[in-house]
Amino acid sequence: xxxxxxxxxxxxxxxxxxxxxxxxxxxxxxxxxxxxxxxxxxxxxxxxxxxxxxxxxxxxxxxxxxxxxxxxxxxxxxxxxxxxxxxxxxxxxxxxxxxxxxxxxxxxxxxxxxxxxxxxxxxxxxxxxxxxxxxxxxxxxxxxxxxxxxxxxxxxxxxxxxxxxxxxxx
Ligand code: K1U
Ligand code: ZN
Numbered sequence: 001x002x003x004x005x006x007x008x009x010x011x012x013x014x015x016x017x018x019x020x021x022x023x024x025x026x027x028x029x030x031x032x033x034x035x036x037x038x039x040x041x042x043x044x045x046x047x048x049x050x051x052x053x054x055x056x057x058x059x060x061x062x063x064x065x066x067x068x069x070x071x072x073x074x075x076x077x078x079x080x081x082x083x084x085x086x087x088x089x090x091x092x093x094x095x096x097x098x099x100x101x102x103x104x105x106x107x108x109x110x111x112x113x114x115x116x117x118x119x120x121x122x123x124x125x126x127x128x129x130x131x132x133x134x135x136x137x138x139x140x141x142x143x144x145x146x147x148x149x150x151x152x153x154x155x156x157x158x159x160x161x162x163x164x165x166x167x168x169x170x
Contacts, residue, residue, distance in 0.1 A: 004038045004052040008163055009094045010156050015140040016055045018048075020075045024116035028058065032072055032114050035060050040067050044092045046130045048137030051093050059134035063126060073111035076135055079120075080108040087129045089143050095162075097155055101146045103132045 007014050021028060031054060039047040039060060049058040061071045083105030090098045106124040109131055113119055123131055133143055144152050 001037045002034045003041055004034050006038065006042070006047075006051050006092050007053055009091070009142050009144065009159050011093075013053055014050060014093060014137070014142055016050060017140045018050055018055045018057045018138040020057050021112070024074055024112055024114065028056075028074070029114050031058065032060060036062070036070055039092075042092050044090075045126075046134045047092065048134045050137040050140070057138050059131070059138065061127070061130050061134065063130070072114045073109065073131070073134075074113070074116075076109050076111035076131070076138075078104075078107050078109050078132075078135065082106045085125075085129065087126065089129065089133055091133070091143050093137075093142060094144060094155065094159065097144070097158075099144070099147055099151070101129075101133075101143055103129055107131060 031049065035047050035049065035052060038052060039062070045063050046059065046061040049056050057075045059073045059076060061073070062069055081104035084102055085105040086100050086102050088098050089101045105128065106122065107128045108120060108122050110118065110120050136143065144155050147155070
């Protein structure tokens with residue numbers, strides 16, 4: 001297994017639109033393993049392939065404390081959504097920033113699992129938030145894009161400064 005590099009906002013590669021996975025094979029399953037290791041190490045509760053510079057429709061989520069309930073969504077599609085909820089979101093590509101975002105309260109998602117088997121899932125609460133957040137990554141959208149231009153520009157400036165300091169320390 002391998003730890004992958006997570007792209008940091010405002011890296012332009014985070015705005016790439018992901019392509020569907022044509023075949024769920026061993027290469028995809030290896031990427032799932034590497035992404036899971038990367039997400040657990042961060043630590044985070046979700047990760048999209050976009051964030052590790054792989055522009056395919058693959059996201060993973062694990063909301064368990066024990067890190068033993070990995071959910072894999074390949075070519076996910078939201079087929080129904082209802083209501084609204086506000087949640088203070090974070091993002092491994094925007095470290096240290098937590099902001100409220102309004103999303104659907106409940107969703108129904110269809111996807112393939114790591115064996116290529118189609119499944120349907122009804123999700124609410126944090127799971128619904130996380131699926132929507134990760135699926136946005138696949139569309140090239142980062143959660144700060146829901147914020148005001150003023151807030152987004154402040155975050156961008158903070159991140160650029162943080163990245164410069166990180167590079168200088170190397
Ligand atoms: O997409 C990502 O960068 C992952 C992100 C997922 C997410 C969190 C909260 C709301 C929406 C989406 C994170 O995992 S940020 C880190 C985080 O929330 C967390 C980390 C450790 C323990 C518990 C939560
Ligand atoms: Zn994110």
